[in-house]
Amino acid sequence: MKDMKKLIITLAAFLLIWGGWYICFPYFMVWMEGSSFFTALPDFLPVQYELPGDLFNYMASFLLKFFAYPAAGAAVQAAVPVFVAICVWMVVKRLFKDSDGLFWMSFLAVPAVVYLQLTDITLVKVCVMLTIVTAVTLAVLVFTCFARISVKLPKFLKFKWLNYAVPALSVVLSIYLLHAGPLTRQHEAIARLAYMGEHEDWDGILKSVSRQDALSNGFMRRYVLLALSETDRLPDYAFRYGLSGADDFVIRQQDGPLAMKFNILFYRALGLQNPVIYYAYQQSLQSSPGLSFDAMRTLADAYIGLKDHDLAARYVDILDRSSFNRKWVRDRKEKLEAIRGAEPEYQMTGCRFIFKDFYNDITALVARYPENKKYADYFLCALLADKNAGMFINVFSQAAVRHYQDTRTMPALYQEAMCLIATREPQVLDRFPVNETVWKRFTDFTEMMSKGQTGQAKRKYADTYWAYVY
Amino acid sequence: MKRYSIFLIACMAICLTACTSWKSARSAAECRPVIFPDYAEVTVPVNIAPLNFMVEDADRIQASFRHEGNELLKVRGREGVVQIPLKKWHEMLKQAAGGNIDVYVSVWSDEYPQGMTYLPFPIHVEDREIDPWVAYRLIEPGYVSWRQLGLYQRDLTSFRESAIVTNHETTTTCLNCHHFPSYSSGSMMFHARGANGGTILYHNGRLSKIKFNEIWPNRNTTYPAWHPEGRYIAFSSNTTHQVFFGEGRQQVEVFDTASDLVVYDTERGEVLVDPRFFTEESLETFPAWSPDGKYLYFASYTAGSLPVEFSLDMHYDLLRVAFDPHTGSFGEQVDTLYNTRVSGGSVSYPRVSPDGRYLLYTWSDYGTFPIWHQDADLRMMDLQTMEDVDVSRLNASGQADSYHSWSSDGRWVIFGSRRLDGRYTRLFIAYIDETGKPDKPFLLPQEDPRQHAWRLKSFNVPEFIDGEVKLPKEAEELFRTEE
Numbered sequence: 008m009k010d011m012k013k014l015i016i017t018l019a020a021f022l023l024i025w026g027g028w029y030i031c032f033p034y035f036m037v038w039m040e041g042s043s044f045f046t047a048l049p050d051f052l053p054v055q056y057e058l059p060g061d062l063f064n065y066m067a068s069f070l071l072k073f074f075a076y077p078a079a080g081a082a083v084q085a086a087v088p089v090f091v092a093i094c095v096w097m098v099v100k101r102l103f104k105d106s107d108g109l110f111w112m113s114f115l116a117v118p119a120v121v122y123l124q125l126t127d128i129t130l131v132k133v134c135v136m137l138t139i140v141t142a143v144t145l146a147v148l149v150f151t152c153f154a155r156i157s158v159k160l161p162k163f164l165k166f167k168w169l170n171y172a173v174p175a176l177s178v179v180l181s182i183y184l185l186h187a188g189p190l191t192r193q194h195e196a197i198a199r200l201a202y203m204g205e206h207e208d209w210d211g212i213l214k215s216v217s218r219q220d221a222l223s224n225g226f227m228r229r230y231v232l233l234a235l236s237e238t239d240r241l242p243d244y245a246f247r248y249g250l251s252g253a254d255d256f257v258i259r260q261q262d263g264p265l266a267m268k269f270n271i272l273f274y275r276a277l278g279l280q281n282p283v284i285y286y287a288y289q290q291s292l293q294s295s296p297g298l299s300f301d302a303m304r305t306l307a308d309a310y311i312g313l314k315d316h317d318l319a320a321r322y323v324d325i326l327d328r329s330s331f332n333r334k335w336v337r338d339r340k341e342k343l344e345a346i347r348g349a350e351p352e353y354q355m356t357g358c359r360f361i362f363k364d365f366y367n368d369i370t371a372l373v374a375r376y377p378e379n380k381k382y383a384d385y386f387l388c389a390l391l392a393d394k395n396a397g398m399f400i401n402v403f404s405q406a407a408v409r410h411y412q413d414t415r416t417m418p419a420l421y422q423e424a425m426c427l428i429a430t431r432e433p434q435v436l437d438r439f440p441v442n443e444t445v446w447k448r449f450t451d452f453t454e455m456m457s458k459g460q461t462g463q464a465k466r467k468y469a470d471t472y473w474a475y476v477y
Numbered sequence: 478m479k480r481y482s483i484f485l486i487a488c489m490a491i492c493l494t495a496c497t498s499w500k501s502a503r504s505a506a507e508c509r510p511v512i513f514p515d516y517a518e519v520t521v522p523v524n525i526a527p528l529n530f531m532v533e534d535a536d537r538i539q540a541s542f543r544h545e546g547n548e549l550l551k552v553r554g555r556e557g558v559v560q561i562p563l564k565k566w567h568e569m570l571k572q573a574a575g576g577n578i579d580v581y582v583s584v585w586s587d588e589y590p591q592g593m594t595y596l597p598f599p600i601h602v603e604d605r606e607i608d609p610w611v612a613y614r615l616i617e618p619g620y621v622s623w624r625q626l627g628l629y630q631r632d633l634t635s636f637r638e639s640a641i642v643t644n645h646e647t648t649t650t651c652l653n654c655h656h657f658p659s660y661s662s663g664s665m666m667f668h669a670r671g672a673n674g675g676t677i678l679y680h681n682g683r684l685s686k687i688k689f690n691e692i693w694p695n696r697n698t699t700y701p702a703w704h705p706e707g708r709y710i711a712f713s714s715n716t717t718h719q720v721f722f723g724e725g726r727q728q729v730e731v732f733d734t735a736s737d738l739v740v741y742d743t744e745r746g747e748v749l750v751d752p753r754f755f756t757e758e759s760l761e762t763f764p765a766w767s768p769d770g771k772y773l774y775f776a777s778y779t780a781g782s783l784p785v786e787f788s789l790d791m792h793y794d795l796l797r798v799a800f801d802p803h804t805g806s807f808g809e810q811v812d813t814l815y816n817t818r819v820s821g822g823s824v825s826y827p828r829v830s831p832d833g834r835y836l837l838y839t840w841s842d843y844g845t846f847p848i849w850h851q852d853a854d855l856r857m858m859d860l861q862t863m864e865d866v867d868v869s870r871l872n873a874s875g876q877a878d879s880y881h882s883w884s885s886d887g888r889w890v891i892f893g894s895r896r897l898d899g900r901y902t903r904l905f906i907a908y909i910d911e912t913g914k915p916d917k918p919f920l921l922p923q924e925d926p927r928q929h930a931w932r933l934k935s936f937n938v939p940e941f942i943d944g945e946v947k948l949p950k951e952a953e954e955l956f957r958t959e960e
Contacts (some may be wrong), residue, residue: 048931049924049925049928049931050931050932051934054615054625054932054934055625057640057643057645057945060645061645144786167807182655279723279724280723281721281724281725281728282721282723284728285721285728288617290616291617292617292623292624293624296625297617297625298933315898315899317897317898317899318898318899318900320930321898321901321930321933324927324930325930325931325933326929351726351899353724353725353726354724354725355724355726356724359722359723359724359725359727360722360723360724360915361720361721361722361723361786361787362720362721362722362723363720363721368723371723391804
């Protein structure tokens with residue numbers, strides 16, 4: 008087999024695997040970059056890592072910085088199995104007689120390498136593997152310089168078609184693994200939601216998450232609820248997407264970087280920088296070097312928002328010295344200039360409130376910022392989810408004055424809640440009358456329920472508060 | 478061909494000379510340069526590492542160091558950074574000991590393409606050495622969790638920094654409260670918190686792990702104070718909590734719901750308890766011995782009932798009790814040196830100067846964890862007159878100035894301060910004269926001054942030591958966990 012053909016097959020394999028990564032995991036690769044950190048600054052290596060033990064972590068951090076661009080990340084990912092194939096080919100060439108017919112052997116490891124990549128989002132194991140492969144290859148090359156080895160293999164192993172079939176099968180299997188392997192499409196979907204959240208593409212989130220996805224996946228549910236809130240539709244559709252309690256708004260029980268990322272976006276949307284900073288530090292500590300690009304960008308933005316020039320400048324300066332943050336840094340430097348010399352503006356209304364759980368936070372926020380409709384809606388929806396009618400009426404009474412003076416046009420869920428409450432306290436409708444259509448629908452719902460058509464009623468009024476309560 | 482080569486070499490030589498030659502600035506400013514760190518008018522020990530500095534937005538920079546009119550050293554730099562050669566710096570300090578070095582700075586920048594020269598600023602070189610090493614912890618100021626943290630040491634005469642012990646193998650282990658007896662680098666203790674944790678003691682060449690929760694009275698220990706004679710270590714035993722604030726500049730508060738004092742006898746392996754300092758009614762913390770070992774100083778908050786949550790009403794007094802090292806027992810009388818009911822605020826980290834004359838402590842509005850308090854300042858008390866000594870020069874307004882240590886000769890203090898950016902604690906050193914008057918503090922010099930911004934760790938608990946700690950490698954084995 009001529010060298011040109013081998014080169015073409017190898018290049019084709021690279022391009023196909025590159026395409027596989029690029030198509031399957033564009034957002035996840037960006038997320039991988041955000042969860043890593045690399046800099047050539049003098050403090051990074053001696054403090055964050057201990058050599059030689061951390062050599063592979065250091066290599067992995069270096070490679071991950073390319074993932075800032077999906078095309079570059081995919082190129083790194085595709086280069087790994089191709090590099091292994093080239094190493095195997097060099098070894099095969101040195102060890103076996105008439106090795107031309109054994110070119111196919113170099114592709115045998117490709118799917119295994121891709122599988123390893125899919126299970127190793129930190130790239131540390133990949134770097135270990137690459138080092139071993141390189142060392143073995145070099146050892147064989149050096150050894151065969153001194154001792155000529157020429158192992159003869161049976162002829163059937165040198166069938167010409169094997170040189171085409173095995174690479175093709177390996178690549179197909181690799182792409183299949185990319186499609187259906189351990190790194191699932193769900194990871195990609197959540198990374199995409201995080202990306203859209205970061206860029207405030209709330210409509211995009213609402214379009215890309217189905218009701219079914221939201222019901223079955225806690226991350227997706229939270230992203231949808233956040234997007235609903237940001238588009239002022241939370242009190243209309245919260246229960247359609249499976250709101251079942253205050254814990255559905257923010258992630259308390261998990262401390263993975265995806266959870267931290269969501270919480271950062273959530274509290275940023277609430278306009279609370281302290282929790283954003285808190286979660287950014289936690290997110291940072293979850294990365295292998297104990298620092299992460301994403302957390303650093305978050306911190307810089309949070310401190311710019313607080314007009315804390317000195318702290319923001321620290322992060323911007325460090326990011327300025329990494330290869331793939333130039334545009335981001337350029338934008339921030341302008342903002343930094345604008346706040347140079349300004350007095351930091353750490354928001355503070357009333358006495359301090361301890362940030363500990365969503366109920367505590369939102370209660371404090373509604374008390375401090377009664378004019379903030381977003382806070383009020385979160386609180387009201389949380390109370391509805393907890394079926395706390397008494398508290399709902401109390402809070403709503405105050406919120407209505409500012410936000411829902413004509414209760415007949417207020418969001419659907421609040422009207423539906425009023426209907427339900429009115430079954431026990433009819434006078435509530437005198438204070439907060441509901442739209443006639445809503446009342447008719449409620450009457451229909453209760454009739455169906457009283458006739459025992461529970462399933463039918465809940466299907467017909469699937470998105471309503473009534474369906475949630477019953 | 479040969480002619481071309483000579484021409485090329487000549488051109489390169491000219492270029493190199495042009496790039497590196499000493500230049501004269503065309504303009505002169507009637508002010509001093511704004512340098513970082515601010516080393517103007519500081520007093521430094523004769524053995525300190527080079528005070529490298531920078532001028533922001535400058536490209537080329539030149540610094541000329543003169544003593545009594547004689548130029549002792551010239552340094553050129555790029556990106557506005559002056560990095561002084563170590564050997565020449567030390568030679569210069571020796572020559573200038575007891576006097577001043579005047580630093581003349583010229584910069585070339587976009588603003589001053591033809592150069593600007595500034596009025597000189599003086600650095601006073603005190604003819605005294607500082608303890609050669611300082612030990613500290615490096616940790617992210619990152620709240621709940623941590624990843625890489627460790628106890629490090631820095632040679633103050635150079636830029637050499639090395640790890641004493643880190644949690645590299647077990648990132649879930651927290652290392653804290655390192656302490657040395659009488660500045661000795663030959664003995665050390667620290668706590669390793671975590672599944673296989675304990676108090677690691679390196680003393681008299683022996684390495685051991687003490688599990689205080691398994692020795693009567695079964696209480697974990699926190700802040701240590703090693704008795705000057707080496708046998709005893711006083712500890713506070715704190716039940717510590719932290720809360721996070723949703724708004725405001727202060728984002729974290731750390732507080733205790735219980736704390737008592739115990740004394741560990743390293744010879745007998747026993748914990749000594751005085752019931753007066755082991756009660757639920759009062760919270761004792763931050764023990765510190767007098768240099769002669771005859772008194773124990775500590776902070777104490779007397780609570781009506783145990784605090785269950787953070788409170789602004791927690792004010793810690795400063796107390797003192799006599800100690801008999803022969804019997805390991807405390808005296809009857811407990812003196813209140815600072816009464817918060819009278820004077821307000823709260824006292825943390827009392828530290829007595831080696832001559833026993835002064836007591837330096839951290840004062841804050843309330844509470845027991847001043848590093849998160851913007852109001853935290855260093856204060857000093859004259860133990861002979863019991864009067865305050867003005868050390869306000871050490872403090873930065875509106876930024877936390879906290880943990881501090883005396884040098885072994887009592888002429889220098891090192892302390893942590895968040896004055897650079899409000900978040901990352903950096904170490905400052907200041908000269909204190911015989912009357913207790915401090916000079917302007919200076920930032921611990923780094924090889925590249927930008928490192929102060931690039932290092933995303935806080936310096937924690939600085940302690941002067943007489944040499945480099947060489948902890949046996951087995952120390953990390955003592956708290957290693959299978960993860």
